[in-house]
Amino acid sequence: MRKLPAVTSGLADRAFRAEANVFVSVFCLMSTVSLAAPTPPVTPVSGVEKALLTLVGLGLLLLLPVAFDADAERARLCFFVALGLLSAGTLGWAAFTFGRKPAGVRQDNLWLRGSTGRGSLAWLTAVVLTGFYVVLYWFSADDGQGNFGPLNQLVHALDPLSQALRRHPADQWFLYGTFYTLAVLVMGGRALWKYRPSPYQQIRTVSVMFFQLGFAFLLPGLMLALQRPEYYFSYFWPLKQDYLFPGTVSYLLKDGGPGLGVFMVFWGAVMSFLATPVLTYFFGKRWYCSWVCGCGGLAETAGDPYRHLSDKSREAWRWEVRLIYPILGLIVLITALLWLGAAGALPGWFTTPQQSGVPLLGGLSPVDGLGKVYGFFIGSIFAGVIGVGFYPLMGSRVWCRFGCPMAAYLGLLQKHFSRFRITTNGGQCISCGNCSNICEMGIDVKQYAQRGEPIIRAACVGCGLCSTVCPRGVLNLENGPREGRYQGSQLITAESLRILS
């Protein structure tokens, strides 16, 4: 939820090219198929399913008059009817699809349907999602008279809700937050149906729904209603990078007042530097990434139909390492420079506004400019446009895997200072590949399981789906003593042949 103007620069081109490289290599790797086979039959779509999907379609259709209808009252009515139809249709579809069969792991036709198998429907969804983010981030800012560009009517349709919750008129970010929360709740409902044989998945899904609704929607709104800073207690530095920037800290201390402002700054610092290492030591990075985080929450709910699309190749792993740690390094550097600048420990040039002529940086000091560039490329383009827009093509965790500095930080802790691991059950693995397939973080889980080795990877967000889908009961998420954490099973000779170079 970042608010920055649109701009292009040479840096943008380079960043895009680096991104493009990832995608090109990803798509090239996808096409190396030599076990060719004809397509199996797809389960026919039943009449009830068609009816429920019609509700979803009508809901989407009704959003159009909201955007273009001149009558504000009618637009508002359409808006809430649309959201109602979308929610009811999706939940009804989930209840029908997963509820009419006995409770079990249901992944049938995952790769055979176009919507979840990178077919034409997936492309269409990706284009619409990406387009929505582009419009939201760069073409729907308030023009000063309460006009929000193409999203104007949608935003104003939410005015009553926004007034009730926040005592403020709606803006484009409130619209986004509402859509986001609704997506987590509705698709969370779907996940609850789908994974109902697994208490772990159910509790975890309820957790992300709770944190999104309570901590990322209601509580920030309430703060605003109370004339306090709109603070998100479930986002921390370095994911929410500016929460520990000197500018934000001084703003919180001023606007939050002596009690609350101090608490907010204290909360942010304690969560980043104390709670994160301690909780990760005991539970692994999952305590945040797949239980609390909003980005993770969306990935685990709305992104669940796409989780198998993550690239499991070694090449993708290399890109992950090349991108995520430099991004963490960059935000640490920027934060350090900002504080040094604020403390007056840097030469004056760094903190003096410059007229550079570069659109994004005009009138900013070099250090502030660096922060702004980071926010634009990492915070907006990577986390939003690519991170969510590309769900239907690259899976639900592109941002978490390749970009998120918080995930990098948690990952380092998980790898080196944690009791968490995924244990392999002796020699029971049959190399079927269901675990690797379902891993949203692109970990080739079976490489470890078929060697009888525990899985200890920085990337693992502990969603537990590998364990849930394993047909032989081989994988289990466990916290235990760190001694012998890497110890493989004695019942299978772990090959020392390299799977990585």
Place this chain on the structure above:
Amino acid sequence: MHLLIIGNGITGVTCALTVRQLQPTARITLVSEESLHHFSRPALMYVYLGHLRPQDIKPYEDWFWAENRLELVHARATTIDAGRKTVSLSTGPTLTYDKLLLATGSAGRRANWPGQELAGVQGLVTLPDLERMTRDTHGVREAVVVGGGLIGVELAEMLSAKNIAVTLLVRETHYWASVLPAQEAALVQQQLAAHHINVQYRTQLAKILPDAQRRVRAVRTTQGQELPCQWVGLSIGVEPNRQLAQAAGAETDRGILVDEYLQTSLPDVYAAGDCAQHRRPEAGEVAIEQLWYTGRHQGETVAHTICGQPTRYQRGPWYNSAKFFDLEYQTYGRVPAQVPPGEHTFCWQHPSGRHLLRLNFRSDTTLAVTGLNALGLRQRHDVWDQWLRAGTPVTTVLAELGAANFDPEFYRQHEADVVRAFNQQYPQHPVTLRRRRGLFSFRS
């Protein structure tokens, strides 16, 4: 040394990987007619179901073979000249070897049913089988599956997921009667019923009936019933592929005969996995083991012998696993369908019919545990292996049962119920549960 391996299934590949470790300089060639790359045979069903794509069931990425200097040949081995140490290939060339491993696997058994050659009649063992099934089940409304074993229930699951009405013909009185005790089979039957599989017990296939295009139209059962169907799956077991070895002069019986070092009667020729038949199996063991796990063990064992470290095949306590629709099954040690003499059995079952735990143990004073069946419960292999090797008394096993619990976090723990039921059934051997699993921890 040039090691030539015929067959790139789990046995051949495990041998290749182990030899690569033991002898980094050895030349290793894998020949397979079925596919260039190794794939997971038990995963075939997931490709059909659409859970996975064909490339997803390759256990290793394609670069793996070249980087580890494992040469792959996609061809059929037509003849072996054991005297000259050569193997000729269907594609023309002849390969020489220093050591030869036959890991040719097995093929679906046939009972010479009339009509078994018709279009739409097949088994499911190989990749071409999967391709045929994929091609031939479009538009099928009814199917018949013959055989109440593991592949039979897999076929039923695959077909029913595509809304095809399935009839399963089972010769015995209950499912997988050669292996499962009746209570376990009853839970599998509950799964079959819940997924609307029509199971006909005590029924065999008599005849497959054609239509005008020589496609299957119906089957007739030994009960005289005619079942209309457009596809028939045959899954009454597998038989070793021994023809290549037989033609080369190796001694064969049902499979390729091997000694305890997995050597055939031909010099420098070994056989392992599904295709091998042990001349002198250990007491209580079968001569032909046709499992993914035993194939892996045999491949690993024979690699040591091939590399000059003669190693007897000693599998250790038996284990296996499967999934019957939504019901997971794990077994450790031996739990025969009938309780063996000198043993007791204890079986606990949850009222929901979704969890079952059976323990067999000696009736003498040792009370040593001999085997476990777990349905809908995940049990820790390493712990069970130790208990079985040590002949741990059943009372100790039950008291420590939490240590073997491998269910995910937040799953309901049944150990207290199990121990209570045991104390009711065997009051002369009182047990107090000492070990439950913590919510967030293991290994206290």
